[in-house]
Amino acid sequence: MDWKRFGFIALIIIVLFSVVVMVGQAKQPPLLIVTSMLATTIAVATPLTLGALSGVFCERSGVVNIGIEGMMLTSAFFGWLGAIYMFHIFKLPPSVSIVLGVVFAILTGALMSLLHAALSITFKVDQIIGGTVINILAVGLTGFLNRQLFFGATSVFKGSVPSSPGVLPTIHIPITELFASACGTSATCLQNVQAINRVFDQKPIAMGAVLLVFFSHYILFNTRWGLRTRAVGEHPKAADTVGINVVFMRYANVLIGGMFAGLAGAYFTIESVPSFEPLLTNGRGFISLAAMIFGNWTPIGAWAASLVFGASQALLINMQIFRDVIPPQWSFLQESYIVGLTPYILTMFILTGIIGKTTSPAADGVPYEK
Amino acid sequence: MQSEKQSNSLSRKILQAISDASLVPFLAILTAVVLGGIIIAFVGGNPFLAYRGLIEGSFGSTKALSETAVWATPYIFAGLAVALAFKGGLFNIGAEGQLAVGAVSSALIGYALPEWLGFSLPTIIHLPLAIIAGMLMGGIWAGIVGWLKAYTGGHEVINTIMMNYIALNTTSFLLNGVMKDRSPTNVIARTPLIDESARMPAIFEGLRVHWGFVLALFVAFFIWWLLNKTTLGFEIRTVGLNPDAAQYAGINVKRTIILTMVLSGMLAGLAGSIEVTGLNYRHELGFSIGYGFDAIAIALLGKSHPLGIVLSAFLFAAMRNGATRMQFLTQMPVDLISMIQALILLFVAADAIIRYIYRIKAKGERVVLTRGWGG
Numbered sequence: 001m002d003w004k005r006f007g008f009i010a011l012i013i014i015v016l017f018s019v020v021v022m023v024g025q026a027k028q029p030p031l032l033i034v035t036s037m038l039a040t041t042i043a044v045a046t047p048l049t050l051g052a053l054s055g056v057f058c059e060r061s062g063v064v065n066i067g068i069e070g071m072m073l074t075s076a077f078f079g080w081l082g083a084i085y086m087f088h089i090f091k092l093p094p095s096v097s098i099v100l101g102v103v104f105a106i107l108t109g110a111l112m113s114l115l116h117a118a119l120s121i122t123f124k125v126d127q128i129i130g131g132t133v134i135n136i137l138a139v140g141l142t143g144f145l146n147r148q149l150f151f152g153a154t155s156v157f158k159g160s161v162p163s164s165p166g167v168l169p170t171i172h173i174p175i176t177e178l179f180a181s182a183c184g185t186s187a188t189c190l191q192n193v194q195a196i197n198r199v200f201d202q203k204p205i206a207m208g209a210v211l212l213v214f215f216s217h218y219i220l221f222n223t224r225w226g227l228r229t230r231a232v233g234e235h236p237k238a239a240d241t242v243g244i245n246v247v248f249m250r251y252a253n254v255l256i257g258g259m260f261a262g263l264a265g266a267y268f269t270i271e272s273v274p275s276f277e278p279l280l281t282n283g284r285g286f287i288s289l290a291a292m293i294f295g296n297w298t299p300i301g302a303w304a305a306s307l308v309f310g311a312s313q314a315l316l317i318n319m320q321i322f323r324d325v326i327p328p329q330w331s332f333l334q335e336s337y338i339v340g341l342t343p344y345i346l347t348m349f350i351l352t353g354i355i356g357k358t359t360s361p362a363a364d365g366v367p368y369e370k
Numbered sequence: 371m372q373s374e375k376q377s378n379s380l381s382r383k384i385l386q387a388i389s390d391a392s393l394v395p396f397l398a399i400l401t402a403v404v405l406g407g408i409i410i411a412f413v414g415g416n417p418f419l420a421y422r423g424l425i426e427g428s429f430g431s432t433k434a435l436s437e438t439a440v441w442a443t444p445y446i447f448a449g450l451a452v453a454l455a456f457k458g459g460l461f462n463i464g465a466e467g468q469l470a471v472g473a474v475s476s477a478l479i480g481y482a483l484p485e486w487l488g489f490s491l492p493t494i495i496h497l498p499l500a501i502i503a504g505m506l507m508g509g510i511w512a513g514i515v516g517w518l519k520a521y522t523g524g525h526e527v528i529n530t531i532m533m534n535y536i537a538l539n540t541t542s543f544l545l546n547g548v549m550k551d552r553s554p555t556n557v558i559a560r561t562p563l564i565d566e567s568a569r570m571p572a573i574f575e576g577l578r579v580h581w582g583f584v585l586a587l588f589v590a591f592f593i594w595w596l597l598n599k600t601t602l603g604f605e606i607r608t609v610g611l612n613p614d615a616a617q618y619a620g621i622n623v624k625r626t627i628i629l630t631m632v633l634s635g636m637l638a639g640l641a642g643s644i645e646v647t648g649l650n651y652r653h654e655l656g657f658s659i660g661y662g663f664d665a666i667a668i669a670l671l672g673k674s675h676p677l678g679i680v681l682s683a684f685l686f687a688a689m690r691n692g693a694t695r696m697q698f699l700t701q702m703p704v705d706l707i708s709m710i711q712a713l714i715l716l717f718v719a720a721d722a723i724i725r726y727i728y729r730i731k732a733k734g735e736r737v738v739l740t741r742g743w744g745g
Contacts, residue, residue, distance in 0.1 A: 066527060119720050123720045125719055125720045125722065128461055128527060130720070132663075132715075132719075133712070133715055133719050135663070136666070136667065136711070137712040137713075137716060139660075139708060139712075140709040140712040141709060144705040144708065144709045146705075147705055148413050152414070152701070154413065154414040283534075283535050286531045286532070293525075335543060337540070337543035338539070340539050341536055341540075344532040344535045344539075347528065348529050348533075351522070351524035351528060352518060353522055353523055353524070354522070
């Protein structure tokens with residue numbers, strides 16, 4: 001990541017935030033708008049960040065993974081389904097069911113990624129086709145089971161979708177409590193501190209995603225594992241010659257990637273909303289791939305790019321909140337279909353490479369033949 | 371005598387080639403059907419009854435056959451769109467979006483053109499105009515991606531998917547706004563009905579199968595001719611096999627990439643146009659969900675050969691069409707079909723699995739379908 005790309009990211013985020021502040025200041029103080037927008041940005045960027053990390057691990061080891069979308073969708077479904085089964089059939093308490101749901105989601109992601117690994121590493125299928133197979137399989141599988149398990153003749157739920165045990169709670173970071181005394185008796189100061197606190201009060205997967213970004217960076221660039229992963233992605237033959245097991249390293253990294261995608265799936269149905277609907281991932285797996293490319297296959301770069309997409313989604317959400325105070329000359333901002341185009345157009349723009357060319361790992365997408 | 375012998379061996383060679391080419395897809399279908407049966411039994415259904423329903427529902431009567439042909443029509447066009455791009459070394463995941471913008475454009479010309487002109491048009495002018503509008507829009511939609519690929523290196527896989535979402539948002543915007551059917555009872559996001567003069571006539575009285583189906587078969591033949599008998603087809607295939615060699619041989623690679631995408635998008639747009647002018651007489655939001663991905667499966671199953679695509683389009687159409695009867699007989703949800711189709715695609719794409727199961731040796735060189743991010 002060079003200054004040009006980080007500068008571009010900062011610029012886009014500032015523009016998006018400015019639009020919201022300009023529109024919304026009739027209703028709320030600017031600081032509150034900025035902090036709540038920032039909080040939303042971080043939250044909605046979570047699946048993109050995790051998806052991009054998934055891509056980074058797969059592709060750094062030399063396996064192109066466009067099946068992230070499908071992995072997310074399947075994991076979202078099975079995580080949610082697992083939580084429901086634990087809660088309604090095994091009568092576990094809601095909190096335990098939810099946590100087990102996350103575990104199911106991660107395991108589902110791992111299983112789907114094993115299929116991708118088998119296709120692309122063992123069977124040497126064209127990796128983009130393999131990923132497409134995963135995506136189509138995910139739509140078919142979740143659509144079929146979603147209907148069969150709840151409305152089928154042998155359904156234990158007898159034709160209705162039971163309520164999910166709920167979503168993960170927000171974790172409060174006590175910034176307000178710590179700084180309240182510093183404010184003394186000033187009410188504005190206290191309000192500002194509370195506004196800033198909103199940025200840090202996130203749900204567990206959102207928090208975990210940010211930590212995983214830095215953890216992944218450490219793993220990839222500061223450990224032996226990371227060095228070996230990058231070696232098999234750049235020059236598998238050389239890696240093989242010095243005794244690195246190319247097939248094992250690729251399987252392991254695709255598996256790690258699948259678990260990240262699984263956690264991203266859990267975000268949709270266990271952290272964001274407690275329900276599942278067909279096709280709910282809505283292209284975010286593909287957008288996270290664009291984030292990965294724009295981040296030049298590095299965890300921190302990919303995260304920064306994910307935040308741009310998060311911000312454009314937060315823009316859409318905020319335009320709905322401030323719908324009634326949008327000035328008439330800006331009326332196009334009322335059209336959610338038009339504002340909703342932002343992330344997609346941004347993705348295409350970023351991929352043009354105008355903001356600096358990126359280089360994929362040299363052996364990315366090439367099956368290893370001894 | 372001599373020539374008879376030669377023609378005999380030639381026809382045997384052709385038969386041999388066909389059976390070689392169709393062996394793996396056939397076994398892939400068989401395996402997926404068996405696995406599908408196991409899934410049906412597993413969730414408490416009767417697989418034999420389910421498949422009987424599937425066959426009855428798709429081939430059991432004249433009406434069923436007509437409906438299968440109706441389903442097959444957009445599948446043939448969209449499958450050809452994906453296959454043509456494959457031949458040019460490009461992966462067009464955006465047939466869905468190209469189809470949608472094609473359908474919207476055809477509908478617009480279909481209901482609004484006479485209004486703009488102030489006089490009505492005869493079918494012989496109005497219908498072709500509506501179809502061409504859809505084709506052009508599909509071509510432009512994919513051409514943008516082709517241009518980005520040729521001149522900036524932006525990968526077509528992600529860009530076509532992004533264009534899908536842009537198409538979805540734009541058509542939602544139009545169908546909920548300026549293009550919405552204004553009739554007082556309408557609450558759905560759909561266009562008004564197109565004029566009679568923009569509609570394709572039915573082939574048989576009382577059946578829904580329309581001339582678009584015949585056009586699809588003709589276009590399939592045309593694409594075969596284009597790819598195998600023309601300079602452009604040769605250029606497309608050469609760029610697909612090895613762009614560096616094509617460049618060295620003096621082919622304008624950038625131009626060919628853009629042209630391939632435009633042609634591919636035109637075929638997908640045609641699928642949308644024909645659905646509007648031949649079948650629905652309007653565009654409704656969400657009618658095309660899934661055509662784009664089905665088209666990929668059809669192109670792969672048909673090995674990107676026009677004849678193979680017509681056959682696999684029929685298979686997919688039969689499954690979609692027969693699913694209702696299957697659901698009626700066994701209470702299996704229609705989504706089961708998507709599962710079986712995904713399995714077929716899995717086994718076709720990973721033919722190594724099929725070769726492993728049935729102990730078939732690989733013949734010839736591997737066909738390169740797509741390339742990594744670098745292009």
